[in-house]
Amino acid sequence: MSQPDYGDISKNGLWHNNPALVQLLGLCPLLAVSNTLINGLGLGIATTMVLVGSNISVSFVRHWIPKEIRIPVFVMMIASFVTNTQLLMNAFTYELYLVLGIFIPLIVTNCTIIGRAEAFASKNGIIPSFIDGLMQGIGFSTVLVLLGALREFMGQGTLFAGADQLFGEWASVLTIHLYQVDQSFLFALLPPGAFFALGLLIAGKNIIDKRLQSRAHQTTQVTSAKPEVS
Amino acid sequence: MLARSIYKNSAILAAFALLSIGLIAVFHFFTKDKIAAEMQAKLARTLNELVPANQYNNDVYHDCLELDSNGLLAQKELTRFYRMYQDETPVASIFTVNAPDGYSGNIELIVGIYADQSLAGVRVINHNETPGLGDKIEKQKSDWILQFEGLSLTKVEAENWRVKKDGGTFDAFTGATITPRAVLKAIANALQYFKNNQQIIFTSSKNCGVNHEST
Numbered sequence: 001m002s003q004p005d006y007g008d009i010s011k012n013g014l015w016h017n018n019p020a021l022v023q024l025l026g027l028c029p030l031l032a033v034s035n036t037l038i039n040g041l042g043l044g045i046a047t048t049m050v051l052v053g054s055n056i057s058v059s060f061v062r063h064w065i066p067k068e069i070r071i072p073v074f075v076m077m078i079a080s081f082v083t084n085t086q087l088l089m090n091a092f093t094y095e096l097y098l099v100l101g102i103f104i105p106l107i108v109t110n111c112t113i114i115g116r117a118e119a120f121a122s123k124n125g126i127i128p129s130f131i132d133g134l135m136q137g138i139g140f141s142t143v144l145v146l147l148g149a150l151r152e153f154m155g156q157g158t159l160f161a162g163a164d165q166l167f168g169e170w171a172s173v174l175t176i177h178l179y180q181v182d183q184s185f186l187f188a189l190l191p192p193g194a195f196f197a198l199g200l201l202i203a204g205k206n207i208i209d210k211r212l213q214s215r216a217h218q219t220t221q222v223t224s225a226k227p228e229v230s
Numbered sequence: 231m232l233a234r235s236i237y238k239n240s241a242i243l244a245a246f247a248l249l250s251i252g253l254i255a256v257f258h259f260f261t262k263d264k265i266a267a268e269m270q271a272k273l274a275r276t277l278n279e280l281v282p283a284n285q286y287n288n289d290v291y292h293d294c295l296e297l298d299s300n301g302l303l304a305q306k307e308l309t310r311f312y313r314m315y316q317d318e319t320p321v322a323s324i325f326t327v328n329a330p331d332g333y334s335g336n337i338e339l340i341v342g343i344y345a346d347q348s349l350a351g352v353r354v355i356n357h358n359e360t361p362g363l364g365d366k367i368e369k370q371k372s373d374w375i376l377q378f379e380g381l382s383l384t385k386v387e388a389e390n391w392r393v394k395k396d397g398g399t400f401d402a403f404t405g406a407t408i409t410p411r412a413v414l415k416a417i418a419n420a421l422q423y424f425k426n427n428q429q430i431i432f433t434s435s436k437n438c439g440v441n442h443e444s445t
Contacts, residue, residue, distance in 0.1 A: 035361075061246075069239045073246045080250035084257040091264040094272060155362075186362040 006131050013135025019112040020143035020198075021205050026110035029103045030144060031194040035155065038162045040148025042096045043103060044141025046085050048134065050107050051116060053081040055133030058121040065122075074117045075108075082108040095165035112140060143201065150197050153178060155188035277312060277324055280342030280351040286314035286321045295431065296438045302423050304328040304416065310438060311431050320345040320432040323424065326355070329416035333408045334358040337367065341420040345432070348382040352417055364409035374403055374410070383421045391418035 019025045026047070034040045057077055065073050086104045089097045097104065107113070116136055121129040152158055157179040163171040187193045270291055277290060293315075296308040303309050305328045314321040322344045329337040337357040342350030352375055354367045366372035377400070391414045392398025395407055402410040424431070 065242065066235070066239055068235075069243055072243060076243075076246050076250045080253050083254050087254075087257045087261045087265070091261040091268065094265075094268040098272075186360070189361045 006128070009128060009131050010135045013132060013137075013139045014142070015139070015205075018139040018143065018205075019115075019136050020140050021202050023112070023115070025112040025115055026140060027198075029106055029110060030140075030147070031191055031198065033100060033103050034144050034147040034151060034194055034197075035189050036152040036161050037145055037148040037159055038096070038166050039099060040144035040146075041141065042089075042093065042166050043100055043107075044137070044144040046089060046100075046104060047107055047110060047112070048137025048141055049085050050078065050081045050110075051113055051137040051140075052130060052133040053084075054078045054113055054117055055121040055129040056126055057081075058117040059124060059126045059129035062122045070122060071114075071118070074114055074122075078113050078117065079108050093166055096162075099162070099165060112136060143198075146201060147194065147197050150201075151188045151193055155185050155193070276340060276353065276355070277342075279353065280324055280340070281314055281322045281344075286316050288313075288315040290314055293436050294438045295434050295436055297427070297430065297434075299423060302419055304330045304419070313432060313436075315432075320428075322350050323431050324350075325420070327416045327420040329412040331408075331412045331415070332357060332359055333364050333406065333412075334360070337409070337412055337416070339413065339416055339420075341417060343421065343424045345428070346382075347384070347421065347425055347428070348380055349378050349417070349421070351376070351379050352413075354413075359406070359409050363405040366403045366406070367409060367413055372403065374401075375413075378417060383418075383425060388418055388422060391415065391421075 013019075017023060020027075020030055029043055029047070033043045054074070054077055058074055061073075082105060085107070086097075089100075089104060116132060120132045124132070149159060152161060157177065159176045159178060160171075160174040163174040167174075188197070273291065290312050293313050295311045295313060297311060299305060299309045303325070305326070309325050309327075311323050311325045313323050322342055324340060324342040327339045327341050329339060335358055337359065338355045340353050340355050342352075344350050353369060354375065357365070357367065359365050359367065366374055369375050386399050390397075390399040393400055393402040393407060393410050393414065395402060396411065398414065400410065400414055
């Protein structure tokens with residue numbers, strides 16, 4: 001078996017096969033929780049923890065599980081990791097746990113996790129699976145944080161509001177009031193704004209991809225020095 | 231052959247179920263004390279925000295009473311009353327009230343009332359009101375909820391616990407009338423209930439709290 005390329009795995013998780021922007025998985029928590037940057041970051045970290053844990057353990061036991069029962073076993077392992085993450089958040093980030101509420105147990109229904117377990121971890125070694133889980137998690141978290149920042153900024157004119165819920169009391173100084181609003185911009189804070197913002201992010205990614213592609217195309221044209229035929 | 235593979239698969243599934251449960255049990259064991267401490271700290275912060283800790287000297291977390299409000303506080307279950315005393319003299323009680331007629335369902339409030347029947351304060355602990363409009367009942371969003379401190383049914387009569395639009399005393403806030411209307415009604419209910427049941431609340435022996443939950 002050929003050695004998997006960690007660079008490719010990372011690029012896939014972060015960009016080419018980003019769970020939120022390309023696979024469009026896990027949209028329910030993505031759209032519901034991304035109303036502030038900190039909420040997005042909190043759920044992103046929790047999801048990444050579960051992804052890494054489930055990927056490693058699925059990869060570890062992949063030779064012992066008959067393929068007929070692999071899905072129930074994966075679901076059970078993921079559920080266990082989610083519950084443990086929930087307990088940890090309840091213990092160490094209690095305020096954030098209260099804010100995220102039902103969306104922590106709902107990580108179990110995030111298709112990214114079972115998707116990576118099935119598509120990657122059950123076919124690859126432990127270290128590649130770890131990298132894949134981590135990178136997919138970071139890819140998902142990045143989109144959550146971007147979306148959260150965008151909506152928080154447009155909706156209430158702040159960034160890092162509620163940072164103390166995640167990092168403790170000292171972090172309340174991190175909150176940045178960029179501008180004062182009398183009436184917060186509801187569209188950004190409510191779910192429709194989330195769909196809209198996610199759409200913009202996906203469009204942005206596609207534009208960048210297209211630019212890169214056409215540049216690569218031009219380079220090949222220059223090097224091969226073919227006349228353009230339209 | 232088929233039976234054998236069923237046995238084998240069942241055994242593997244069972245083994246993984248046990249493993250998963252075992253893992254959760256381990257995490258539960260190591261986090262349960264911390265979680266209980268966090269919950270108590272949160273309760274303490276909420277209670278102290280309404281009635282400052284220097285006004286009473288009893289162990290309030292272990293001194294609570296559950297009563298059936300017969301629907302007056304609009305709760306399906308028993309209402310839990312935390313009671314503060316200074317050397318056996320009743321100082322205040324803090325309990326939850328539900329406003330069932332918010333714009334999007336229930337608004338849960340926590341209300342502190344002093345023994346002289348004046349309000350120590352009101353806070354919203356749970357609601358689904360529209361962000362940006364109805365959520366101004368949160369202390370983080372607006373000062374609206376702070377205006378009730380010190381008020382009582384003697385200062386503002388029961389029928390005046392309404393928004394100005396309905397002929398009452400209080401301002402609603404821009405963009406929302408239903409939410410403040412529901413909150414005001416719930417506060418008035420809480421004051422009325424406290425007035426009628428003050429004796430029971432302060433003299434009954436405790437029937438809940440941290441010590442009781444473990445038994």
